[in-house]
Amino acid sequence: MKHRVIGVWMAAVLAFVAGCASFTVPPEMDNPASIALTNYETVWETTIDVLEKYFQIGYENRYDGRIETRPVMAATLFEPWRADSVGCRQRLEATLQTIRRRAFVIIHPSTDGGFQVVVEVYKELEDLPRPIGQRVVGGTFFQSIQPVQQEIITSSVTPGAGWISLGRDKALESKIIQDIQRELDQLDIQSQQINSTFKWPWKSSATE
Secondary structure, three states, X not given: OHHHXXXXXXXXXXXXXXXXXXXXXXXXXXXXXXXXXXXXXHHHHHHHHHHOOOOOEEEEEOOOOEEEEOOEEOOOOOOOOOOOOOOHHHHHHHHHOOEEXXXXXXXXXXXXXXXXXXXXXXXXXXXXXXOOOOOOOOOXXXXXXXXXXXXXXXXXXXXOOOEEEEEEOHHHHHHHHHHHHHHHHOOOHHHXXXXXXXXXXXXXXXXX
């Protein structure tokens, strides 16, 4: 029994060391990010695809350019296939405490052409008398997942019931922006501009 316990601890230490070596933090990206592509449909769909690598979409409205995600429990050191905890420190924090994140994105036309993409990710710590295991969340996972019907970009976001706000997660914001730009850079910009069919509602009403 003693040898088995030692083996488990050694495996945990090895996983920690290996995990820290592979979980790198990206450089801080400009936020909002400037997107040169002028096809709104492509920018929108690409942003949705990237967000779904980290979260589940809770609310989206392409006419006002707003996307909100459901809260997701933070990835730990023992979940290397998940990418929402950026860097070893974040993963260690999520392994020892119950952390969740949720994201808010706004896409709007840029005055210089193309679009501006604003990404905000908020971290929350579960408010409990004492720390508990990462996967035992007391039934609070699905609290505060309704769309926030207020201006949330560049302003504070009220944490859900039973959670304490830890502020913005700039590392994950940068990683999401980096992923969006990488995906868009791989597209043929000229063909995407020609094939755009999205109609802005205020432009349509102005021409009628």
